[in-house]
Amino acid sequence: HVQLVESGGGSVQPGGSLRLSCAASGHTDTMNCMGWFRQAPGKAREEVAAIYTGGGSPYYADSVKGRFTISQDNAKNTVYLHMDNVKAEDTAMYYCAADGNGGGCAEYNYWGQGTQVTVS
Numbered sequence: 137h138v139q140l141v142e143s144g145g146g147s148v149q150p151g152g153s154l155r156l157s158c159a160a161s162g163h164t165d166t167m168n169c170m171g172w173f174r175q176a177p178g179k180a181r182e183e184v185a186a187i188y189t190g191g192g193s194p195y196y197a198d199s200v201k202g203r204f205t206i207s208q209d210n211a212k213n214t215v216y217l218h219m220d221n222v223k224a225e226d227t228a229m230y231y232c233a234a235d236g237n238g239g240g241c242a243e244y245n246y247w248g249q250g251t252q253v254t255v256s
Contacts, residue, residue, distance in 0.1 A: 138162045138236045138246040145230060145251030148222055152255075156217040158232030158248060167234045169241035170215045171195075172206060174228035174253075184230070185217060186241050195241070199225070222255045229253075 144156040160167065171186035185206035187194040194206045205218040215232065229252050233244035 138164060138167060138234050140232045140234060140246055140248035142230065142232045142248045142251040145253045147254045147256065148219075150223055150255055152222055154219045154222060154253060156219065156230055156232075156251060156253070158215045158217075160213040160215070160234060163236070164213045166236045166238060168238055169235045169244075170208065171233045171241065171244060172215075172217045173231045173233060174226075175231070176228040179228075181231075182228075187215065188241070219253070222253075224255050227253060227255050 139161045141159050142156060148154045167189050169186060169188055172184045173181055174184050175181040182197060184200050185194060185196050185204055187206045187208055203221045208215045229250040231250045232248040234246045235243055236245040239245055
């Protein structure tokens with residue numbers, strides 16, 4: 137089992153920056169991919185970014201390219217989402233996800249409870 141806990145959410149002004157953290161615990165050795173998702177009221181859940189724990193080129197949604205950066209600290213089993221030049225449209229509940237069980241980025245099996253980001 138893998139447990140994910142997000143932190144770092146809050147309110148920020150447009151153009152500002154925010155860093156979200158996702159701390160993983162449990163059977164973290166089963167994780168090959170970690171990702172960030174977001175969902176705003178009335179909108180579908182959107183995958184914002186994803187990264188392979190072993191390294192490689194990360195994935196970014198077009199809506200956040202050039203503004204958000206996903207990174208990880210394997211020693212701390214933590215993945216980050218650095219949000220720069222935030223916009224009001226970035227307001228959403230942000231969720232951290234991990235594959236576990238070797239599912240890969242196409243199959244997320246574990247999810248955090250989410251952290252709210254409000255840009256206003």
